[in-house]
Amino acid sequence: MKRPIVISLLVLLLIVVFPSVTVQARIKKTTVKNVIHYELDKIQLQGIEVQDFQSLLHFAPYEQKDCKVKLKAQSQLINEQYHICLVLNLENPKYDLGSGYIKLKKTSTGKHDYYTLFPVLAHYNVDPLMQWVGTEENAWGIKYPSTWQSTCYEGESKYEFRFLLTLADFEDLVAGEELELLIFLNHSTLYYQIKNLSELRELKQKVMAVAKQPVPTNNAPAYSLEIFNSAEQLFRLLAQNIYTPELAGLLAKLGRKDVIYLENFRSYYYKEKGISFTIANTGEIVNIGLHNTNIPDEYQPYQGELPGGVTFADERRAAEAKLGPPSGFQPEKPGRFYAGYQGFMINYSNLYIKDGELTEHGDYAISSVILSLNTPAPAQILAPVDTQEYISLLGQSIKEPKTQSFLKGLGPGKVSSGGKYTYYFYPQRDAYLKVDTATSVIHTLWFRPKALGFQPYRGNFEGEIWLLDTRRSVEEKLGEPTDWGNSDSGAFWAKYRTGAKIHYQYLSASNRYNPVTAIEFSLEDETPAQPGAYLLNLLGKKSDSPEVGAFLGSLYNYSVLEHSQVTVLFTNLALGVSSGLNGIELTFTGREAPQISGITLRRHYFTGSLPGGITFNHERESIWGKLGKPVDSFGSENPVDDFLIGTKFHLSVVYYTPKDSPGKLFPDRINIYQVKDE
Known part of the structure; x- marks a missing residue:
């Protein structure tokens, strides 16, 4: 009677211990x-x-x-x-x-x-x-x-x-x-x-x-953790290969990291040290980031010395006082831009995280410093330009000796005639004048404040305005705009009590972090913009054009679409970009250089102006009255009208019948696209 019990115990024992038996790896x-x-x-x-x-x-x-x-x-x-x-x-x-x-x-x-x-x-x-x-x-x-x-x-x-x-x-x-x-x-x-x-x-x-492991050579530099104490020492690591035992062992001492693989390189983020490395697929260090983010138990700021004696406590104006003017700017999105110096770039931001809280600055704070061998040459030192004296040229004759003497200081100029007006462009300063051809009177002048030798814009207000200052910062000094609109490129502009017409980077009329790109003064009244002209101007533009940049920067959470990666990932010839909050969908076509081929606007969200002055509140008959008779109509439950706008554009309206307005038709969505060449 006991034998079955023994057998049962043996079976039970086998069942219990079997999962712990080592299984041979399936490695071929x-x-x-x-x-x-x-x-x-x-x-x-x-x-x-x-x-x-x-x-x-x-x-x-x-x-x-x-x-x-x-x-x-x-x-x-x-x-x-x-x-x-x-x-x-x-x-x-x-x-x-x-x-x-x-x-x-x-x-x-x-x-x-x-x-x-x-x-x-x-x-x-x-x-x-x-x-x-x-x-x-x-x-x-x-x-x-x-x-x-x-x-x-x-x-x-x-x-x-x-x-x-x-x-x-x-x-x-x-x-x-x-x-x-x-x-x-x-x-x-x-x-x-x-x-x-x-x-x-x-x-x-x-x-x-x-694997063939690299062998250290006698000439290999001896690295220690002290190299992370200053940007000056970290420059030595640029272009070094992380596959060398010396460097691989050094980076391992930095502790935990996050890694992001991209198409041609990968990045290592040592969040507790405030240091990042971008590394080519072949192993060379492309750039080194020194970061100023502080999130308890997650991100810590870099504690070492930054280039040129700047510190993370310096805001933009203080940093430029130490480093001088940058050799170039690269707006990244509203509230953030890069300034280039020889050997490094500074990433400035109006918003950054400090002690776990989102902090807002009146001026730009240093978000990070990126060390790189592939950076611009030193900025060209140009003679300073008195901005107020330049503005005083408005309404003066360009033939006046005093005016000629001042303009000579802007460097070589280029002149082009446009009929009623003659245009003077000074490429070293990126400044131009529009002059009445008949009277020689300067009607319009345009410049970039605190850039290319121009001094900041000052006036009967407290403080001064620099290139890339945010709209919020500008309006703290100048008050609310007296007029506003969009330029031909789609970018937003606003006119203020001082007479300054300030041009901003992006289309958005509501984003307070839109950066200043130029200032214009003019004797002429503003020409009312044609409704929806900025939408028509987008069609046919390439993805990297200023028009598309201004538009996407305003609508799309200020992210840039990586079109080259679209073709790598999906191999499709068209991609859609939708922005629900703005009711806009863009269609890009073309594999190598995508361009906008169509725009769709939806009634639930879109509130901007539409071509021809129509709105989503107009009935079908009113739309016919504004756009003329459609070139084509089809459909019954949700009819569609196709209109010709000028000679280049089609505008297609898809209608719906609201529940509270039986028998009436209103636009549900509007599609705009270019007329195809025969």
């Missing part, structure tokens, strides 16, 4: 042209239940709970350096997957490092529709790509992505206590814990055993 070895490769054909994943915030932000007809995920790892030799290629397969038998981005989350001693991966190759079984690449950014203002698709459809979809990791990064990842795969898809976020870390570590050991 192959040799191709005398090169050894290893592959782990299946990385074991276990789903993690999390609160999906993304599904709360996007109205979705479904979730990605039916998505099947498969991950494997294989070695790959690139430029004689071994890498690990992660191959991710996604399959949903019911719905289109849309698009997204991928992260790996490493946990060690309770702290997390994140690796954001960029696909070097992506295969789709169907061409994704309406996909675009936007940008996310971390608290340092560092951008990285995220892809989204505005519409999802029913139907099976299969994707394959390939992500490259350097061997050093792979070694760092598998050294963690836990490793998770985060898949951010349309309307859903999938979290998986990677269970077989021991197999990944074995793969790492096998690959490292055959």
Whole structure:
């Protein structure tokens, strides 16, 4: 009677201990042209239940709970350096997957490092529709790509992505206590814990055993942690290769990091040290960032010495007093811009995080300093120009000896005749005059304050106005504008009590961080802008044109679309950009140089002016009265009228019938596009 009990205990014992038996790793070895490769054909994943915030932000007809995920790892030799290629397969038998981005989350001693991966190759079984690449950014203002698709459809979809990791990064990842795969898809976020870390570590050991590790030379510089104490010492690391043992060991001493892979380089962010490195795929350090963000338990500011004696306590005006004028400016978005100096750039910001709080400055604060070998030459030293004396030329004859003497100090000029007016342009100063051809009287003058030798704009107000000062800062000095509008490029301008017409970088009439680009004084009254002219002016413009830059900078959370990455990721010829808050959708076409081919405006959100003076509150008959008879009409329930605007543009109106106005038709959306050449 006791034997069955013994057998039962033995069976129970086997059941209990069996899971602890070591399973042989599924690592395959192959040799191709005398090169050894290893592959782990299946990385074991276990789903993690999390609160999906993304599904709360996007109205979705479904979730990605039916998505099947498969991950494997294989070695790959690139430029004689071994890498690990992660191959991710996604399959949903019911719905289109849309698009997204991928992260790996490493946990060690309770702290997390994140690796954001960029696909070097992506295969789709169907061409994704309406996909675009936007940008996310971390608290340092560092951008990285995220892809989204505005519409999802029913139907099976299969994707394959390939992500490259350097061997050093792979070694760092598998050294963690836990490793998770985060898949951010349309309307859903999938979290998986990677269970077989021991197999990944074995793969790492096998690959490292055959990898050619660089050997230190006697000429290799000896680095210590003291090199991080000042920008002057950090310059020595630029163009150095992180694959050298000396440098790899040095960076490892900086502690935890986040890593973002992009198409041609990757970036390492040591948040607790306030230092970042951007590294080319071949291993050379391209630039080094020194950052001023302070978020408790997350980001710490750089504690070392900055170039030229500046400190993070210096605002823009104090920094320029120490460094002199920059050799160039690069507006990045309202409230933020880069100033270039030889060997480094300063990232200025009106808004930055200090002690965990969003802080606002009257002047720009230093957000970060970027050390780089690829920076502008020193600024050309130009003789100062008295801005007030320049403004006093308005209404004077350009032939006056005093005027001629002053203009001679602006450098060589270029003259062009435009019939009623003659234009004088001074390229060294980026300044111009518009002169009445018949009377020689200066009617308009234009300049950039506190740039190219011009002094700041001063007047009967407290303080002074510089190039790239924000609109909020300007109106603290000059009060509310007396008139405003948009230039031909779409950028916003405002006129003030002093007579100054100040031009701003972006289209937005409401954003208070829109930066100053120029100041104009004129004897002429403003010509009323044609309704919707700035929209028509966008059509046919390339994605990198000033017009598109001004428009997107105002509408699109001030992010720049990475069109080159769109073609890499999705291989499509058209992409859509929608801005729900503004009710605008732009369509870009062209692979190499995308340009705007169509604009869609939606009644629920769009409040700007429309071509022909129509509005979304006009009935169909009123629209006919303003635009004339349509060249084509079709549809019954939601009829469509197609109008010709001038000779270059089509305007198509799609109507709807409001529930409270039966029998009446009002615009639901308006499409604008160019007339195609025959």
